[in-house]
Amino acid sequence: MPELPEVETTARILRPDLLGRSVVRVRGLDYPPLVEPLTSEEFADRMRGRRIVAVGRRAKLLLLQLEEGEVLTVHLRMSGRLYLRPAVEDPLPHTHAVLDLDDGRALHLRDPRKFGRLRLYTADEYAALHRRLGPEPLSADFTPEVLASRLGARRRAQLKAVLLDQRSLAGLGNIYADEALFRARLHPRRPAGGLSAMEIAQLHRAIREVLLEALTANGTTLGDGIYLFGADEAGRFAERLQVYGRAGAACFSCGTPIERQTVAGRSSHFCPVCQK
DNA sequence: CCACGATCCTGCTAGC
DNA sequence: TGCTAGCAGGATCGTG
Numbered sequence: 018m019p020e021l022p023e024v025e026t027t028a029r030i031l032r033p034d035l036l037g038r039s040v041v042r043v044r045g046l047d048y049p050p051l052v053e054p055l056t057s058e059e060f061a062d063r064m065r066g067r068r069i070v071a072v073g074r075r076a077k078l079l080l081l082q083l084e085e086g087e088v089l090t091v092h093l094r095m096s097g098r099l100y101l102r103p104a105v106e107d108p109l110p111h112t113h114a115v116l117d118l119d120d121g122r123a124l125h126l127r128d129p130r131k132f133g134r135l136r137l138y139t140a141d142e143y144a145a146l147h148r149r150l151g152p153e154p155l156s157a158d159f160t161p162e163v164l165a166s167r168l169g170a171r172r173r174a175q176l177k178a179v180l181l182d183q184r185s186l187a188g189l190g191n192i193y194a195d196e197a198l199f200r201a202r203l204h205p206r207r208p209a210g211g212l213s214a215m216e217i218a219q220l221h222r223a224i225r226e227v228l229l230e231a232l233t234a235n236g237t238t239l240g241d242g243i244y245l246f247g248a249d250e251a252g253r254f255a256e257r258l259q260v261y262g263r264a265g266a267a268c269f270s271c272g273t274p275i276e277r278q279t280v281a282g283r284s285s286h287f288c289p290v291c292q293k
Numbered sequence: 294c295c296a297c298g299a300t301c302c303t304g305c306t307a308g309c
Numbered sequence: 310t311g312c313t314a315g316c317a318g319g320a321t322c323g324t325g
Contacts, residue, residue: 018318050301077319095318096303111303130302132319174295183320191318282297283318 019093021154021188021228023236023252024074027099031124032072034101035081038118039068045108045115051126052114052135063137064089064116076150076187086140091126097133100125151186154224155232161214161221168209168217176212177205178281180224189224192237192261195286197223199260204292205280230257260286 019027043064046057055063067089071082079091079099091099100109104123108115114126114135126133138146151167152159167185168176179185180194189197198205200223203216212220231237236252259269264277268288276289 092319094320128302129304130318132302134320172294178295181319284316 018095018190018192019097019236020077020190020193021074022193022231022234022254024077024079024093024188025232026235026252027093028072028074028079031079031099031101034122035069035072035118035124037069038120039066040064041066041117041119043114043116045112045125048113048131051131051133052137055137060135060137075147075153076183077190086143088138088140088143090134090136090138090143090146092134092136093128094130094132094134096130097126097128100127149184151182151184153187154189155228159221159225161218164221164224165212165214165217168212170210172210173208175205175281176203176207176209177283177285179209181281181283186224188228191283191285192258193224193227193231195261196227196259199223199287199292200227202291202293205285205287207293230254260288262286 043061046052046061049057051057052060067083067087069081070084071080073080073082075090077092079093081089081091083089091097093099101122101124104117104121106123108125109127111129112125112127113131113133116124118124126135152163164186168179172179177194177198180189180197181191195205197220201216201220203212203220231252231254234252234254234257237254237258260275263275264286265274267273268275268291271288271290273288273290275286277284277286279285
């Protein structure tokens with residue numbers, strides 16, 4: 018499940034290959050919701066001939082900046098994967114979009130579960146989207162004070178729900194939310210507004226550390242899945258997870274079995290002793 | 294304001 | 310061994 022570190026890694030790897038390339042044509046659009054609200058025809062028409070002038074990331078969105086401020090966003094959701102392949106190669110199964118580039122290669126979006134989305138925004142539309150998203154946790158201006166304001170003074174919503182809400186904080190998903198809460202020793206059901214200054218400082222540090230460590234490891238890859246082209250690029254953070262996917266296993270800190278409960282509609286993993 | 298359920302999908306797993 | 314029911318998950322929307 019690509020979260021901030023996985024999307025950032027994808028952007029870094031694709032950047033040198035995509036920068037300056039033009040989209041010759043779009044083909045293989047076989048699932049209309051992928052490019053909504055545009056129709057497949059409109060999307061293909063508007064993408065044809067467009068040059069990629071920058072490759073970036075915002076929250077969990079991969080950004081392909083086009084000329085005149087337009088932005089193509091790629092949200093991989095759960096099972097989305099991008100592949101850069103020679104244009105003459107047939108798409109792998111479950112490929113729902115192919116962008117042919119002007120260098121003889123093609124960017125393939127493969128997504129068995131069809132949750133991923135491609136959206137083409139004008140500069141104004143993208144600016145509005147940008148404003149709706151919360152702060153980037155790895156940016157220099159993400160301070161404990163900023164986190165405190167996002168958690169609210171007396172917000173009653175569960176901490177985990179707030180961490181997953183992209184309007185509060187950008188880029189965290191289920192894995193890193195659980196890992197950050199464990200590192201901060203905070204229970205996922207704590208009311209977001211009830212944290213002390215010390216606890217906020219710990220959570221701030223935990224969020225940044227877990228994301229930075231995951232980024233250094235090229236992200237997390239679970240099971241056989243790879244989120245990028247080529248197994249060599251698979252993320253190595255999976256072996257460093259302390260609570261996610263470890264239900265019933267001993268807490269690395271105190272030995273208590275890690276618990277798993279549904280919190281904020283997501284499976285949540287935590288140590289019932291360490292996390293208060 | 295907040296929780297919860299439904300929705301969208303299909304590969305995988307648990308359980309028979 | 311073979312089958313199937315149900316889960317997982319991000320974002321969004323409707324309901325209570």
